[in-house]
Amino acid sequence: MSPPLQEIKNTTCYMCACRCGIRVHLRDGEVRYIDGNPDHPLNQGVICAKGSSGIMKQYSPARLTQPLRRKPGAERGSGEFEAISWEEAFATLTERLAKIRSTDPKKFALFTGRDQMQALTGLFARQFGTPNYAAHGGFCSVNMAAGMIYTIGGSFWEFGGPDLDRAKLFVMIGTAEDHHSNPLKIAIAKFKRDGGRFVSINPVRTGYSAIADEWVPIRPGTDGALLLAIIHEILAQGLYDRDFLVRYSNAGQLVNQDEANDEFGMFVRTEVPAEEACYDPQNKLWWDRQTNRPVLTHAPGADPFLLGEFTLSDGTRVKPAFQLLQDRVRDYTPDWAEQITGIPAATIRRLAHEMGVTARDQKIELPISWTDSWGVEHDTVTGNPVAFHAMRGLAAHSNGFHSIRALAILMSLLGTIDRPGGFRHKAPFPRPIPPCARTPTSPLAVKPDTPLDGMALGWPSDPDDLFIHEDGTPVRIDKAFSWEYPLSVHGLMHNVITNAWRGDPYRIDTLMIFMANMAWNSTMNTVEVRKMLNDKDTEGPNAGEYKIPFIVVADAFQSEMTAFADLILPDTTYLERHDVMSMLDRPISEFDGPVDSVRIPVLPPTGECKPFQEVLIELGTRLKLPVFVTKEGSRKYRDYPDFIVNYETEPGSGIGFLSGWRGQGGEKFMRGEPNPNQWEMYAKNNCMYHHELPKSYQYMRNWNQGYLEWSQRMRITRYAEPILIHLYSEVLQKFRSAAQGKGITRKPPQHLRQRLVTYFDPLPFYYETLEGQATDRQKYPLAAITQRPMAMYHSWDAQNAWLRQIHTYNHLYVNADTARRNGIADGDWIWVESQWGKVRCMARHSEAVEPGTVWTWNAIGKAAGAWNLTPDANEAQQGFLLNHLISEELPGNGAGRLISNSDPVTGQAAWYDVRVRISKAGPDELEQSSPQFDALPAYPGMAERPDWLAFFAGGKK
Amino acid sequence: MTQLALVIDLNVCVGCHACVTSCKEWNTSGAAGALADQNPYAADPTGTFFNRVQTFEVGTFPRTETVHFPKSCLHCEDPPCVPVCPTGASYKRKEDGIVLVDYDKCIGCKYCSWACPYGVREFDEKQKVMKKCTLCVDRIYDLSLPEVDRKPACVKACPTSARLFGDIHDSESEVSVAIRDNGGYQLMPEWSTHPANHYLPRRKTSVHIHADELERADNPLKIDRQQPQPGKAEPSLDDVTSW
Amino acid sequence: MHPAFSVIFLTTLIGVGQGLFLALFTAHTYALFGLLPDQDGQRFYAYGSLITLLFMGGGLIASFFHLGRPERAWRTATQWRTSWLSREVIVLPAFMGMVLLYGMVHLLDWKLVLVTLPSGLPIDVSVLLGSLAWLLAFALFVCTGMIYACLRFLREWHTPLTVINYILLGGASGFTLAAAFSAFAAPALVGFFAGWSVIITLLGLASRIAALSRNARLQPKSSLQTAIGVKHPRIRQTAMGFMGGSFNTREFFHHVRRPALRAVKWFFLAGAFVVPALLLATGVSAATPVVLILAFIVQYSGLVAERWFFFAQASHPQNLYYQDVVSG
Numbered sequence A: 001m002s003p004p005l006q007e008i009k010n011t012t013c014y015m016c017a018c019r020c021g022i023r024v025h026l027r028d029g030e031v032r033y034i035d036g037n038p039d040h041p042l043n044q045g046v047i048c049a050k051g052s053s054g055i056m057k058q059y060s061p062a063r064l065t066q067p068l069r070r071k072p073g074a075e076r077g078s079g080e081f082e083a084i085s086w087e088e089a090f091a092t093l094t095e096r097l098a099k100i101r102s103t104d105p106k107k108f109a110l111f112t113g114r115d116q117m118q119a120l121t122g123l124f125a126r127q128f129g130t131p132n133y134a135a136h137g138g139f140c141s142v143n144m145a146a147g148m149i150y151t152i153g154g155s156f157w158e159f160g161g162p163d164l165d166r167a168k169l170f171v172m173i174g175t176a177e178d179h180h181s182n183p184l185k186i187a188i189a190k191f192k193r194d195g196g197r198f199v200s201i202n203p204v205r206t207g208y209s210a211i212a213d214e215w216v217p218i219r220p221g222t223d224g225a226l227l228l229a230i231i232h233e234i235l236a237q238g239l240y241d242r243d244f245l246v247r248y249s250n251a252g253q254l255v256n257q258d259e260a261n262d263e264f265g266m267f268v269r270t271e272v273p274a275e276e277a278c279y280d281p282q283n284k285l286w287w288d289r290q291t292n293r294p295v296l297t298h299a300p301g302a303d304p305f306l307l308g309e310f311t312l313s314d315g316t317r318v319k320p321a322f323q324l325l326q327d328r329v330r331d332y333t334p335d336w337a338e339q340i341t342g343i344p345a346a347t348i349r350r351l352a353h354e355m356g357v358t359a360r361d362q363k364i365e366l367p368i369s370w371t372d373s374w375g376v377e378h379d380t381v382t383g384n385p386v387a388f389h390a391m392r393g394l395a396a397h398s399n400g401f402h403s404i405r406a407l408a409i410l411m412s413l414l415g416t417i418d419r420p421g422g423f424r425h426k427a428p429f430p431r432p433i434p435p436c437a438r439t440p441t442s443p444l445a446v447k448p449d450t451p452l453d454g455m456a457l458g459w460p461s462d463p464d465d466l467f468i469h470e471d472g473t474p475v476r477i478d479k480a481f482s483w484e485y486p487l488s489v490h491g492l493m494h495n496v497i498t499n500a501w502r503g504d505p506y507r508i509d510t511l512m513i514f515m516a517n518m519a520w521n522s523t524m525n526t527v528e529v530r531k532m533l534n535d536k537d538t539e540g541p542n543a544g545e546y547k548i549p550f551i552v553v554a555d556a557f558q559s560e561m562t563a564f565a566d567l568i569l570p571d572t573t574y575l576e577r578h579d580v581m582s583m584l585d586r587p588i589s590e591f592d593g594p595v596d597s598v599r600i601p602v603l604p605p606t607g608e609c610k611p612f613q614e615v616l617i618e619l620g621t622r623l624k625l626p627v628f629v630t631k632e633g634s635r636k637y638r639d640y641p642d643f644i645v646n647y648e649t650e651p652g653s654g655i656g657f658l659s660g661w662r663g664q665g666g667e668k669f670m671r672g673e674p675n676p677n678q679w680e681m682y683a684k685n686n687c688m689y690h691h692e693l694p695k696s697y698q699y700m701r702n703w704n705q706g707y708l709e710w711s712q713r714m715r716i717t718r719y720a721e722p723i724l725i726h727l728y729s730e731v732l733q734k735f736r737s738a739a740q741g742k743g744i745t746r747k748p749p750q751h752l753r754q755r756l757v758t759y760f761d762p763l764p765f766y767y768e769t770l771e772g773q774a775t776d777r778q779k780y781p782l783a784a785i786t787q788r789p790m791a792m793y794h795s796w797d798a799q800n801a802w803l804r805q806i807h808t809y810n811h812l813y814v815n816a817d818t819a820r821r822n823g824i825a826d827g828d829w830i831w832v833e834s835q836w837g838k839v840r841c842m843a844r845h846s847e848a849v850e851p852g853t854v855w856t857w858n859a860i861g862k863a864a865g866a867w868n869l870t871p872d873a874n875e876a877q878q879g880f881l882l883n884h885l886i887s888e889e890l891p892g893n894g895a896g897r898l899i900s901n902s903d904p905v906t907g908q909a910a911w912y913d914v915r916v917r918i919s920k921a922g923p924d925e926l927e928q929s930s931p932q933f934d935a936l937p938a939y940p941g942m943a944e945r946p947d948w949l950a951f952f953a954g955g956k957k
Numbered sequence B: 001m002t003q004l005a006l007v008i009d010l011n012v013c014v015g016c017h018a019c020v021t022s023c024k025e026w027n028t029s030g031a032a033g034a035l036a037d038q039n040p041y042a043a044d045p046t047g048t049f050f051n052r053v054q055t056f057e058v059g060t061f062p063r064t065e066t067v068h069f070p071k072s073c074l075h076c077e078d079p080p081c082v083p084v085c086p087t088g089a090s091y092k093r094k095e096d097g098i099v100l101v102d103y104d105k106c107i108g109c110k111y112c113s114w115a116c117p118y119g120v121r122e123f124d125e126k127q128k129v130m131k132k133c134t135l136c137v138d139r140i141y142d143l144s145l146p147e148v149d150r151k152p153a154c155v156k157a158c159p160t161s162a163r164l165f166g167d168i169h170d171s172e173s174e175v176s177v178a179i180r181d182n183g184g185y186q187l188m189p190e191w192s193t194h195p196a197n198h199y200l201p202r203r204k205t206s207v208h209i210h211a212d213e214l215e216r217a218d219n220p221l222k223i224d225r226q227q228p229q230p231g232k233a234e235p236s237l238d239d240v241t242s243w
Numbered sequence C: 001m002h003p004a005f006s007v008i009f010l011t012t013l014i015g016v017g018q019g020l021f022l023a024l025f026t027a028h029t030y031a032l033f034g035l036l037p038d039q040d041g042q043r044f045y046a047y048g049s050l051i052t053l054l055f056m057g058g059g060l061i062a063s064f065f066h067l068g069r070p071e072r073a074w075r076t077a078t079q080w081r082t083s084w085l086s087r088e089v090i091v092l093p094a095f096m097g098m099v100l101l102y103g104m105v106h107l108l109d110w111k112l113v114l115v116t117l118p119s120g121l122p123i124d125v126s127v128l129l130g131s132l133a134w135l136l137a138f139a140l141f142v143c144t145g146m147i148y149a150c151l152r153f154l155r156e157w158h159t160p161l162t163v164i165n166y167i168l169l170g171g172a173s174g175f176t177l178a179a180a181f182s183a184f185a186a187p188a189l190v191g192f193f194a195g196w197s198v199i200i201t202l203l204g205l206a207s208r209i210a211a212l213s214r215n216a217r218l219q220p221k222s223s224l225q226t227a228i229g230v231k232h233p234r235i236r237q238t239a240m241g242f243m244g245g246s247f248n249t250r251e252f253f254h255h256v257r258r259p260a261l262r263a264v265k266w267f268f269l270a271g272a273f274v275v276p277a278l279l280l281a282t283g284v285s286a287a288t289p290v291v292l293i294l295a296f297i298v299q300y301s302g303l304v305a306e307r308w309f310f311f312a313q314a315s316h317p318q319n320l321y322y323q324d325v326v327s328g
Ligand SMILES: Nc1nc2c(c(=O)[nH]1)N[C@H]1C(S)=C(S)[C@@H](COP(=O)(O)OP(=O)(O)OC[C@H]3O[C@@H](n4cnc5c(=O)[nH]c(N)nc54)[C@H](O)[C@@H]3O)O[C@H]1N2
Pocket: A016, A017, A114, A140, A141, A173, A174, A175, A176, A177, A178, A179, A180, A181, A201, A202, A203, A204, A218, A219, A220, A221, A222, A223, A390, A391, A392, A393, A394, A397, A785, A786, A787, A788, A789, A790, A791, A792, A793, A794, A855, A912
């Protein structure tokens, strides 16, 4: 017998969106072991529970292996399919899509979930000409992106993070796992070992919070109150970094306080620039302390008052933005916040003092010289070593945008933005506030047989940037960029199905879903949404037809969503395909510079699986979408790898999907002609390209002349203007002004005016979540939230034989006291009811949860038979999905109007707002989770599920 | 004499289970494999793992500690599981103190598992032999692996480096120093099994802020706090005093 | 501990076998000294030995069900220096071999006299073999008992009472069986066996009650605090690291509720001791084999329950790590 063939191949993990570098060890062509790539900057050799279980994903019997078509006559959702050839699949799709494209391209909607190729899916949609494209951001954490990017030009999430290497105090808010999974764990552990102090603010103490030095339990949805109270205390005690605020934020800029004036609430400008680009022109005023009169900001030698009230020579009353902030937080005292958050006022004060004093007294001075945007040379880079990190605990609430603004402002007050020990940006951030990309602003951008004139997603800076009709109604199916959710920069995927079903704003023809389980965990109101997917017209010309006529799902597994497809396109796994983590999308950049990376197949595709990347390129070619074909209309790219190498954003732009090894011989970075050997060069270099910036470009990048010019030269940003922190947000004020009938921009419809006036406050404020406002607290006294389990990724790991042993089903965790008061014993079956629905599940007592909160691990519960589990599997019988309790819509203002259950500023899905009550299930009730669904059958081409698994790579031992 | 061991730092373990599945993954296709799973896609899936991570709640709300607690064979220095084994399949290696099971000798009588107070041996229901953590003997001495990789799979995987590996009899080793410096302890010391694996307890960092820190001459409020500026016409002493 | 039926039957069946042999050989010795009437070697001792062997064999077969890899069972004899299990594995066949020889000698009526004692008592081959087997029977009891008693962590077992109980309970059941057997093969000995059986049964009862009351007073030495090394009075497990069960939740837990456990206790106290003692007493006076057979059957069932309880009552310190077993 010849010895087994051992091989090691590098690629990039995709058991989650963290994208660690991995080494796949193969034995006789089978995966034997996957470990972290020690030479990868992200994970430095470590791996996580999911990453190590990649084998079981690769060989899962839930994998789809053939293109499938819904059996004629079979109901959607019943999971009855017949195998077809790829040729048939492409022919069907091409015919249908070509017809849509030549008539009304917006009737094709492409929505993608935990997709990491938005650059390509977005390009495809835009080329197709549909405005109806978005990825998961809207139902994920867009509040985080918008709240921070509209404030500091960068954000947590993949765009920036805490510099734990140098921090002394680390405050983590509402984070269970996050995208930066391994790197965050590496960093926290190191931080703790170095003696740093770690405070976690979270209703629940698990995971990261478990190892915090202090756990601050908070009532869900109330962080805004906490943060504002901390700001109150920081201001009251003078614990802010004045120098930082003066130079690097709009704290000293004077705001027009003349209520009668059309410019009320706007910064006073010396002149109005001819053309406002997407940066702040430096034409605002300070009130200089030396001369006691207004001066241009950053005038040499000037030092503005941050507090006070002044009158300009024309009689206009003005206040520095900082004064307005102080006015705002005056009543937000710690005692006030105690009532709302449940955190003792003394603790709030202490936290504020810890933050302020640590930031002030433990300053770091790095001997790194740099030049700021005003030409001032600095010998050192200063750091105030207080770092924060926050994710969906803040984001996934309908008041999240303002809470996150409050956080970004707090971080700024402490002087911690892009400084050592504080928050650090990752390329391509920082970007202007807001970034330059804009959506079209009128329905005329959508034309038959023409690419969309503009981006499907962008960053509105004022009401004129909204993507609406003349009458103010939305152009997009999800109503993003409309008056209802003006800054919905990632779309509102969670409303797509409901809107399309209702025909509000209109009906569509084909819904294509890639890598999202919209019939399960990424949809709210799951029971009803599943019915909508299956609902038919009863009258009219289409009577008997589905309300959403055609659904295409591209997935790698037999998920709950695939059951509702008319056409299933089987995708490869991450080990079987080429892929790029592109600078055009969300790269894996580090604090010290841009990083992008690739996947290179280590195994051939299983069955007839085809990478979705290839599917898009094939479809694009067949549909003759301009970028995919030559002028003559013939195929331009052989395949996806070819496309990646040769595609340029514009002919000759030198900008493509990959930033590394560009130029003929791979000598260039970011910009350069296509390099035919680019893939090989990535392959040789751990599948990634890491460009380390010079030290002097690594900090203070919002105002770092050298960096900003470099970034402009590299075409990462369009301008090299400084990016001042927006303590005070003029962007928000513009929407508010419009709603108040002021200014020259478009004006919202009457029924939305009050909403805009309220929520487009230029300074952060606290309000109870929309659901909270619409709920009787007596009836529904508890907040219900979910957490990410570290060992499971969303809904997609139930097919993983190892991971499902760790999380086989889920409980509802209830504070032990709360449970006892409701007569619920540990392990009891209970009913959990919200205004919108109810589920039956098992309760567990816990001491690690705030008494007014119940929680569960997200997406562990499954529909019977899905993921090729036996219908009696625990996931379906004992596991449950919290989503049944969450509504995708709330009663709006006005008769019968519904609004999305989302943040009114950004359209962020408000997953964590739902309020519930709990009661013990009756003694005669089934000990089974409820609701239950008809069991799904296995589809053609899926492997048999074995009773035993004794995986041994390369055959028997 | 060498005694190899793991030292697990509960101060940084976040309970991520990386060590659990990386262990399973390495070992299922290695010398100990295949590690069988029963009902892998059905009700009550169960399988052989060498390492498990458990969760405990300590105290009552709000003074709760959540403790993630990884546990694998502790490679006791005086392992009660070894002498009871009727076949000699369970043995402790003289050269490095690793306690192993020889799967070719084991008759699957399970007696050793009864003799282990820690519940770390797991019977492989398919191969019908007893299995347990091997300290990755098939990695740590494999000269074909680069030096950095000659570590147990779980240690390599652990994102928080909560798992240290080394010789606890070498007083200068990383593990011995960690035990010494951080109050490393053994599980169930009452049985005198002298587990080689040690655990490092939670350690807390707190700060104390003196009232003075909130005063200070450089308080920025002192810059921006404007002194009231009375209008020129308002009466003043200046107007009425003549000396 | 999870009571495994293989082990329950192994220990109870060989206990009967050993006890029966001890009864046979006691009668043999008594007869040697003329304290009891001589018996027909073939009918009584040979068949008696055969029955012994049948029980021993039954136990042996049961034991194989406990092994994952019975084909490797021969390896078990290698570790006699340290392992009581290994010792048991050696002693058990030795005992069976000796009993076989003893039975054969009687069957063949082979009366080779080895020595004659000064008192004139001839010691023949069967006496020698019987004495050796007698010693081996005790040795086997000690081995079997020690398998359990030597496990320090299983404090319910870690007591000399465990060995004593194995001896007394095996002895009692063996003598009861001997009484029933003698009703057919040697009616004259019924009273003798039944008498001793009642005595041993009552001794067994006493020592079993002693064990029960000792166990009831046992303070666990390990606690969650020592198990995970955290000092706090209130520690609760919320996750075991798996949810579909594992070897550690199957092997060491009985999953039986307390009332059922108590019921089993009363059942075995009655079934293994009180009822058989009464039946034996009536059996002797009524001199009907049926009652004696009934006594044995009742006692044996009682002992099966006793052995089940013996396992179920033992709480293994490893269970501290798997507290969440009830709710997963
Ligand atoms: N292992 C694993 N990793 C993942 C994922 C996964 O499914 N599994 N999903 C990925 C995705 S798509 C995302 S978006 C990220 C999300 O990463 P996270 O944001 O870390 O994910 P969540 O689990 O939503 O964490 C929310 C945390 O906020 C807390 N929380 C809820 N409400 C509040 C509140 O009002 N205030 C405060 N302070 N805390 C609150 C919850 O208790 C929870 O700990 O994780 C990514 N990483």
